C-alpha cells in the first residue's frame with residue numbers, strides 16, 4: 146500500500162534521492178541521477194512498479210522515526226511484541242555510483258523481520274532478470290541498468306520473480322545491513338564500501354555542512370531541516386538544483402495536475418540560492434552560477450524556464466500509461482512542457498540572484514557580464530509581451546503583473562551591477578526601461594475600484610505573487626497600494642492558508658487562467674509570503690501565527706510538499722518542494738530579523754550603496770524603508 150504524501154521521508158546523496166515510507170518501504174528512487182528513470186516507482190502505481198520494504202514481519206507502520214540531528218540519516222524505530230528494532234537508512238554522498246544503505250539493529254528482545262525487494266527499471270516498467278550470486282547477494286539486470294543487493298549477515302535471499310525476499314531476525318545488539326548498489330549494466334558491479342565507514346562519513350558530511358548555518362533564531366532546528374532538504378536537492382557534480390525529487394504527485398487527488406519536478410527551474414533555483422546565501426552557504430552559489438552560465442549559453446531568446454541537472458534542454462513531456470498514478474491521479478508525466486513557455490519573470494529572478502551573489506562577495510566574471518548584457522538586450526525588446534507567468538499557466542498568455550515586476554527587477558539589478566562594472570553605455574537605456582515598466586505596472590496592473598494590484602492587466606483577479614513586490618523593492622511596504630493589495634489577497638484565504646490565485650476550476654470545470662481541470666490545494670510558499678508581508682507591515686504577531694500554522698503541517702520529519710489541503714488535512718504535490726522550504730527559511734529570517742547576507746563588514750551593500758536605496762526612490766530587498774514611488 147502506498148502511503149500519504151506526508152508519510153514519506155527523504156534520503157539522498159546529492160545526485161539522486163529516495164523516499165522512505167512510514168511502513169519501511171522505499172517507494173521512489175531514480176538512478177543514477179534525480180532526472181533518471183525510477184527503479185522504484187510504487188509511489189505512482191503499486192508494488193509491481195518497484196519498491197524495497199524492510200520491516201518487522203506483520204507490522205504495518207513504524208512507531209516513530211527522525212533524522213539523526215543535523216543530518217539526512219533517517220532512523221526508524223519499530224516496537225513489536227517481541228522487542229524493538231531500529232532501521233537506519235541513508236545514501237552516502239557520492240563521487241561514485243549510487244548506493245542505498247539500510248542497517249537493521251536490534252534494540253531489545255528478538256524481532257522477526259522481512260525484506261522484500263522488487264526492482265522495476267525504466268520508471269516502474271521493466272522486469273529485470275534477477276540472479277542469485279550467493280545466499281546474501283542477488284543482481285538484477287535489464288537494459289542499461291544493474292542493481293546488486295547484498296546483506297552483510299547470514300540471511301537467505303530467495304528470488305521468486307518479481308520479488309527477492311528474505312525472513313530473518315535480530316536480537317538486541319545484533320545488526321544486519323543491506324545495501325543496494327546501482328551500476329551501468331556493462332560495467333562490473335558497483336564495489337560500494339564498508340557500510341559502517343560510509344555511515345560515519347555521511348554523518349560527518351552533514352554535520353560539517355549544517356555547522357556553517359548562520360541562522361541563530363528561535364527556529365534553528367526547523368531552519369536546519371529545511372536547509373538540509375534544499376542541499377539534498379542540489380546536484381553536486383554540476384551545481385544544478387531540482388525543484389523536487391518526484392514526478393506527478395498530484396496537486397488535486399485524482400486530477401490531472403501532475404507534473405515532473407525533477408529539473409532545475411531557474412526560478413526555483415534562484416530562490417533556493419538566495420536562501421542558501423543568506424543562511425551562510427556561498428559555495429553552492431558559486432557552483433550554481435557556473436551551472437547557469439553553461440546551461441543558458443547561447444541566444445537569450447532560447448532561454449528556457451527549466452533545464453536538466455546537467456543543463457540539458459530537451460525535456461519533452463511524455464505520459465506513462467503503465468503507471469496508475471498516485472491514488473489514481475492520471476496522467477503520470479515525465480518531462481515538462483513548461484520548458485517551451487515564455488516566462489519573462491525568469492530574467493529578473495536570475496539577475497536578482499546574481500546581484501545577491503555579488504553582494505555576498507561571489508566574483509562575477511566576464512561570462513556572467515556577457516549573460517547580463519544579452520538578457521537585457523532581449524528584455525528591452527520583449528518585456529511588453531504577454532507570457533505564461535511564474536505559475537506556468539497552460540491557458541492563454543497574459544500580461545501578468547508579477548512578470549512585469551520581474552522585468553523591472555531585471556533592469557534595476559542590471560543597473561546596479563553596471564555601476565560596479567562601469568558599463569555606462571547601456572545604463573541609460575536600462576534606467577529608461579526601468580522607469581517605463583514601473584509606469585506601465587502602476588497604470589495597468591492597478592485596479593482603482595478594487596483598490597489592489599491584480600493578477601494580469603485588465604483582470605479583476607488577485608494573485609499572491611504580487612506579495613513579492615516590497616521584498617523586491619518595487620514599492621516600499623508602507624505604500625497604501627500594497628496595504629490595499631494585502632487586504633485583497635486575503636480573499637485567497639482557505640481555512641487559514643493561502644491559495645496562489647482564485648480557484649475557479651473544479652470537478653469538470655476548467656480554470657480559465659491556468660487552463661486545467663480541477664481545483665488545487667492552498668499553496669504553502671504563498672502562505673509564507675503572506676506571513677512575510679504581515680511581518681513587514683508591522684503585523685508580526687499575525688505573521689508569526691501563520692508561520693506556525695505552516696510549521697504544524699510539516700510531516701513528522703519536517704518535510705513539505707508544494708500544497709496543503711486544509712479540509713482533508715493532507716499534503717499535495719511533489720515532495721519535498723524547494724519553493725516551500727525556501728519560503729519557510731525566509732519567513733523564519735523575516736520574523737527573527739537576522740540578515741546575514743546583506744552585511745559585508747562595513748554595513749554597505751556590494752555596490753557601495755547605503756541602506757539598499759534604489760535610484761528611483763523605492764527600496765531593495767534588504768534595504769531600509771524609503772519614500773514611496775510615484
Ligand SMILES: OC[C@H]1O[C@H](O[C@H]2O[C@H](CO)[C@@H](O)[C@H](O)[C@H]2O)[C@H](O)[C@@H](O)[C@@H]1O
Nearest residue numbers: 388404410412413481483535536537538
Ligand atoms: O500549475 C501548472 C504548472 O505547475 C507546475 O509549475 C509549478 O512548479 C514549478 C516548479 O516548482 C514552479 O516553478 C512553478 O512556479 C509552479 O507553478 C508545472 O511544472 C508546470 O508544468 C505546470 O504548467
